[in-house]
Amino acid sequence: MNIIETFYSAFGRGDAQTMEACYHPEAEFTDEVFVGLKGKEVPAMWKMLIERSKGELEITYSHVQANEQGGSADWVAVYIFSATGRRVINRIHAEFEFKDGKIYRHTDSFDLHKWAAQAIGFKGKLLGGTAFFRKKVQKTAREGLNRYISRNFSA
Template identity: 50%
Template sequence: MGHSNAELIFRFYEAFQRQDIDAMLACYADDLVFCDPAFGELRGEAARDMWRMLVERARDFSLTFGDVGANGQTGSAKWVARYKFGPTGRTVVNRIEARFEFRDGLIARHRDSFDLWRWASQAFGLKGTLLGWTPFVQRAIRAQARKSLDGFRARRG
């Protein structure tokens, strides 16, 4: 079984490399739970809309991935996203560790971990470097991420 779960991870990231949102979302269970440091926890359609928004807004985007491993229940991968961060136009190289839980041949849980301070220092420059480690700024980053997702979802109806 584990072999096909590894293939599922490959399929997800290869679709992501092509920015093929439908192929990405086809890898997920309906009741997906996603979590990362920027958005916190998102479930189901909210998680799918986060990927729709990120793919739609991606500028100068490229992705590499590796260290894919999986067994019957869980899997992991490391991936690196390079893109221009819209609000500042600064280039971000985000190194991410992903963990997955599988159910019925689909991804049921997806948790991405990365250093939010390092992300902030790239996205916001000196201000991010000086303040990005503070809980206040990290909360503000999360609030802004959620706000942009809420706006995106409202426009989608």
């Protein structure tokens, strides 16, 4: 099993510890919501998302390609969005760069407008494609992650 399959298999089991072990200590992550995460922020984000899902998270992955330098995969997350209680089916494409046999750069791409329509409903459908909405979601996500990290990983 390659590092990408190990990562998504662990994600599907809610195993944040194994997911963290897949990342290089200097890893970077970006997607439509979480932008420019570095180092310990990356596994903390996954741990937070797993905890928020309260066991209602279904992960499937396909089209995994990998070599020593990097790889890609398509994956689907089905979950209940905690802020609204709405069911989301998010289809994501992931690109990876490896360093020292671990995930060094991880970029996920998905349709934020489609996500917003599912997660938020009418307002998300109406505003989900705007730059204003994207910035607001990114700011809210970053603040939530910062609070999570300060509560769970501070000395």
